[in-house]
Amino acid sequence: MTDPKIIVALDYPDAAAAQQLVARLDPALCRLKVGKELFTAEGPGFVSSLVDQGYGVFLDLKFHDIPNTVAKACAAASRLGVWMLNVHASGGRAMMNAAREAVEQAAKPPMLIAVTVLTSMNEATLHELGVSSPLQEHVLRLASLTQACGLDGVVCSAQEAPLLRTKLGQDFCLVTPGIRPADASLDDQNRVLTPAAALLQGSSYLVIGRPITKAADPLAALRSITEEIKGL
Numbered sequence: 001m002t003d004p005k006i007i008v009a010l011d012y013p014d015a016a017a018a019q020q021l022v023a024r025l026d027p028a029l030c031r032l033k034v035g036k037e038l039f040t041a042e043g044p045g046f047v048s049s050l051v052d053q054g055y056g057v058f059l060d061l062k063f064h065d066i067p068n069t070v071a072k073a074c075a076a077a078s079r080l081g082v083w084m085l086n087v088h089a090s091g092g093r094a095m096m097n098a099a100r101e102a103v104e105q106a107a108k109p110p111m112l113i114a115v116t117v118l119t120s121m122n123e124a125t126l127h128e129l130g131v132s133s134p135l136q137e138h139v140l141r142l143a144s145l146t147q148a149c150g151l152d153g154v155v156c157s158a159q160e161a162p163l164l165r166t167k168l169g170q171d172f173c174l175v176t177p178g179i180r181p182a183d184a185s186l187d188d189q190n191r192v193l194t195p196a197a198a199l200l201q202g203s204s205y206l207v208i209g210r211p212i213t214k215a216a217d218p219l220a221a222l223r224s225i226t227e228e229i230k231g232l
């Protein structure tokens with residue numbers, strides 16, 4: 001069983017558009033991330049169809065609510081047969097414990113990870129929310145709490161991966177967006193790393209959207225990145 005390190009972000013408005021891309025990819029080379037836009041438009045049926053096509057699916061719904069509601073949502077997501085799902089670490093200890101307990105009871109438990117600080121946020125946006133610590137310190141605090149609650153890992157910027165890898169050990173899963181091959185457009189991402197650099201910094205899995213989804217030949221783009229990170 002292969003363990004592809006690339007997770008392709010399916011940021012599409014509907015199943016037809018997403019499926020056009022999916023048909024051109026290869027489940028041996030990547031997993032797929034379904035987020036709020038596609039899930040809200042198409043629901044669990046499309047997620048199940050991706051699973052049936054042999055893809056590992058990261059259901060990126062970033063649950064954040066009271067513990068009971070998040071636990072029930074995680075149980076429902078687990079029943080879809082997804083490979084990974086996530087919650088917001090800022091939902092706190094009781095919420096994350098409830099999420100983990102719900103996932104553990106699934107017939108085939110998915111990996112459960114937590115979002116620390118979104119890559120779209122900076123210190124100024126944190127201060128506005130009353131968080132006065134430096135950004136990296138806050139990321140580390142949320143990631144440490146996530147680990148203490150027994151979750152499998154976090155979503156973070158690849159730039160935070162070295163700190164988290166050092167402090168939280170080799171077995172903690174670091175999922176990092178903001179990845180750009182050396183020759184790719186930055187789009188709206190600011191703090192980016194190349195696929196190879198992100199893995200060398202300690203990332204476990206790379207979330208990659210437009211460099212693959214907008215490529216003239218998405219499978220060729222996926223193969224080229226796979227080649228770049230071979231052996232890392």
Ligand SMILES: O=C(O)c1cc(=O)[nH]c(=O)n1[C@@H]1O[C@H](COP(=O)(O)O)[C@@H](O)[C@H]1O
Binds near residue numbers: 009120177189
């Ligand atoms: O949770 C995410 O996946 C995520 C978290 C974050 O902090 N930053 C971030 O860019 N993402 C997602 O990662 C993907 C990046 O897509 P591209 O910028 O096209 O490679 C998008 O689906 C974003 O929603």
